[in-house]
Amino acid sequence: MAVLEVRDMGIRFGGLVALDDVNIEVPEWEIVGLIGPNGAGKTTLFNCIMGLYQPNSGTVTYRGRDVSLLPTHRRVAMGIGRTFQNIGLVRELSVIENMMIAQHARIGYGALAGIFGSVRSFAEERKLKAYGLDVLDFLGLSDLANEKLDGLPYGTLKLLEIGTVLATDPDLVLLDEPSSGMGPEEAHQLGERLLKLRQTLNLTVLMIEHHVPLVVDVCDYVYVLNFGKILTEGRPKQVQAHPEVIAAYLGSEAEKVDADAQEIRDEADSGVAAASGGGKERDRGVS
Amino acid sequence: MTTATEVLSPADARTRPQPSTRGWIARIGVMILLAAIVLWRVATIEPFWADRFALAAIYGIIGLSLNVVLGYTGQVSLGHHAFVGLSAFLSAFFVTEKGQSFWIGLLLATLAGALSAGLLGLVALRIRGLYLSLITLTYGFVAVNSIFDIPALTRGGAGMPAPRPSGFATEHKFALLCFLFLGLVLWIDWRMMKTKVGRAVLAVKQSEAVAASYAVSVTGYKVLGFMVSGAFAGLAGSLFAHRATTVVSADFSFREALIWVLMVVVGGLGNRTGVVIASMFFALFPFLVGLVNPLEHFVIDTMGKDPEELTLVIGPALALLTIILYPGGVGEQISPITRWFRGEKFSLHPDGHKPKGKPHRAAAVLRHLVRRGR
Numbered sequence: 275m276a277v278l279e280v281r282d283m284g285i286r287f288g289g290l291v292a293l294d295d296v297n298i299e300v301p302e303w304e305i306v307g308l309i310g311p312n313g314a315g316k317t318t319l320f321n322c323i324m325g326l327y328q329p330n331s332g333t334v335t336y337r338g339r340d341v342s343l344l345p346t347h348r349r350v351a352m353g354i355g356r357t358f359q360n361i362g363l364v365r366e367l368s369v370i371e372n373m374m375i376a377q378h379a380r381i382g383y384g385a386l387a388g389i390f391g392s393v394r395s396f397a398e399e400r401k402l403k404a405y406g407l408d409v410l411d412f413l414g415l416s417d418l419a420n421e422k423l424d425g426l427p428y429g430t431l432k433l434l435e436i437g438t439v440l441a442t443d444p445d446l447v448l449l450d451e452p453s454s455g456m457g458p459e460e461a462h463q464l465g466e467r468l469l470k471l472r473q474t475l476n477l478t479v480l481m482i483e484h485h486v487p488l489v490v491d492v493c494d495y496v497y498v499l500n501f502g503k504i505l506t507e508g509r510p511k512q513v514q515a516h517p518e519v520i521a522a523y524l525g526s527e528a529e530k531v532d533a534d535a536q537e538i539r540d541e542a543d544s545g546v547a548a549a550s551g552g553g554k555e556r557d558r559g560v561s
Numbered sequence: 562m563t564t565a566t567e568v569l570s571p572a573d574a575r576t577r578p579q580p581s582t583r584g585w586i587a588r589i590g591v592m593i594l595l596a597a598i599v600l601w602r603v604a605t606i607e608p609f610w611a612d613r614f615a616l617a618a619i620y621g622i623i624g625l626s627l628n629v630v631l632g633y634t635g636q637v638s639l640g641h642h643a644f645v646g647l648s649a650f651l652s653a654f655f656v657t658e659k660g661q662s663f664w665i666g667l668l669l670a671t672l673a674g675a676l677s678a679g680l681l682g683l684v685a686l687r688i689r690g691l692y693l694s695l696i697t698l699t700y701g702f703v704a705v706n707s708i709f710d711i712p713a714l715t716r717g718g719a720g721m722p723a724p725r726p727s728g729f730a731t732e733h734k735f736a737l738l739c740f741l742f743l744g745l746v747l748w749i750d751w752r753m754m755k756t757k758v759g760r761a762v763l764a765v766k767q768s769e770a771v772a773a774s775y776a777v778s779v780t781g782y783k784v785l786g787f788m789v790s791g792a793f794a795g796l797a798g799s800l801f802a803h804r805a806t807t808v809v810s811a812d813f814s815f816r817e818a819l820i821w822v823l824m825v826v827v828g829g830l831g832n833r834t835g836v837v838i839a840s841m842f843f844a845l846f847p848f849l850v851g852l853v854n855p856l857e858h859f860v861i862d863t864m865g866k867d868p869e870e871l872t873l874v875i876g877p878a879l880a881l882l883t884i885i886l887y888p889g890g891v892g893e894q895i896s897p898i899t900r901w902f903r904g905e906k907f908s909l910h911p912d913g914h915k916p917k918g919k920p921h922r923a924a925a926v927l928r929h930l931v932r933r934g935r
Contacts, residue, residue: 325773362768364771375764399755
């Protein structure tokens with residue numbers, strides 16, 4: 275049985291059809307990629323799955339249970355974790371406090387008990403802190419526990435966000451561009467870390483990702499979204515070779531094409547230079 | 562395998578270097594000493610000032626109430642005089658007309674404050690920012706012009722008597738009672754922000770999507786934030802009523818709501834110590850004017866104003882200075898001391914780091930003035 279099933283998902287913003295009849299299935303223990311050009315509706319789909327947007331049609335089924343009508347926080351409490359494209363952390367809280375709020379659903383005292391300072395709330399707070407520190411240790415961030423978020427590097431914040439999602443105790447994680455702002459080397463490390471996380475925590479992952487090598491490395495299956503529709507799906511290698519995917523990417527990412535073309539031209543120029551240089555030498559050789 | 566390291570470095574030792582036992586004793590000792598000095602002054606000072614200090618403590622509670630809305634939930638309430646006033650009238654009504662004890666009146670007033678603010682919280686689910694502050698503003702005006710005119714509550718405008726409880730009838734004892742309640746509210750505020758409610762409210766303030774992704778019920782915590790603020794306001798309203806011993810509508814006008822917002826800004830949004838200090842200053846200011854003869858002469862004879870009206874001149878000026886020079890308000894200015902109480906080493910700057918770049922503008926201005934003075 276699939277962990278997550280999205281059926282006939284559709285949402286419109288005014289006249290714009292952001293998602294149209296999208297069907298996605300995420301089987302147990304798989305890392306499923308969701309790729310597509312900018313504006314294809316990837317993050318919108320995430321927001322619909324989490325319940326942050328109310329779709330016009332379609333259902334979200336989590337482990338056989340229809341969660342389409344549940345509010346976001348209930349879905350999170352059931353085990354669906356989610357990261358954000360531009361970092362979903364609470365700026366006013368320190369690193370460790372962010373780890374503590376992530377455990378919100380599993381806090382063992384009531385709001386009023388906390389407000390009036392019951393004995394139990396003190397003990398529970400210590401437990402939350404200890405667990406938060408354990409997760410930070412796991413990610414190698416425990417030195418930063420008491421730091422404020424301001425001034426921490428972007429990559430660290432991205433990693434911390436993954437930490438907070440793990441602290442919500444998910445069994446399905448939706449990652450929105452986890453490698454954004456990372457270099458190729460860091461992205462590669464991230465891929466290894468994701469595989470390790472799945473191994474140790476039995477996670478199932480659905481992730482939006484632009485970094486193609488990372489997708490090919492870690493994903494078991496890939497969906498391609500374009501203009502709100504599923505363009506194609508399949509194993510990463512198959513999808514990579516699919517002509518429509520190439521067309522969709524090349525068609526919309528003109529800048530990248532330009533850059534590539536420039537690179538090719540540069541290479542050609544330098545080749546010409548080398549050739550002409552060689553020619554000069556040859557000339558000299560002749561003279 | 563892990564037990565050895567766990568024994569050597571238990572979870573809490575990994576966080577921050579903590580002061581020694583003697584360090585903690587010193588901090589707690591100083592704190593108790595400060596509280597004792599305040600309570601001793603309140604208990605021994607002449608009755609006129611004891612009564613003013615009672616008002617200062619009540620303003621402290623009102624400041625903390627508004628601080629919950631302004632500082633923690635990030636909304637603006639310009640209708641807090643309605644919450645405080647409604648509770649003041651209800652408390653007096655239950656004690657005088659229904660023959661209930663002061664404590665029942667206080668409890669009912671607190672609950673009424675929480676409920677009425679909770680209603681506003683439900684409105685805040687859909688509206689925020691400028692429009693919400695407009696709604697609170699109109700809410701305040703509607704309350705003043707409707708509820709505060711009900712003859713049964715106001716005795717036809719003459720005012721509802723609000724007798725003090727038998728054990729706390731004197732100025733001194735009632736002032737002490739007000740300070741005890743201020744202490745209770747400070748404790749609740751502290752625990753709230755240290756536990757799940759505080760973290761949830763701050764997360765909702767920043768981003769509802771992020772908060773929900775941490776399994777925080779956005780709806781619940783928005784309403785809860787307003788209800789806590791309302792409960793504080795209700796408690797303050799009841800104490801206000803029984804301090805004055807007669808509740809009249811004129812005590813709760815928009816003027817008050819404005820001053821209360823200003824005093825929270827001057828105190829420093831979200832900083833409970835700063836807010837209490839600033840609130841007390843605003844409560845005592847009209848009477849402090851009376852201590853300086855030339856100033857009193859200038860205000861009353863030259864300007865033709867009541868010292869109380871001067872608060873609406875000084876308040877905005879202070880708020881303006883705060884926003885320009887010290888956005889953190891009084892709370893930021895006293896932060897070296899509060900940081901020390903929290904268990905950090907005493908230093909003028911956080912983490913012992915000196916601030917980068919230019920010295921602070923206020924400091925520069927001061928230095929300039931001192932140099933010119935020489």
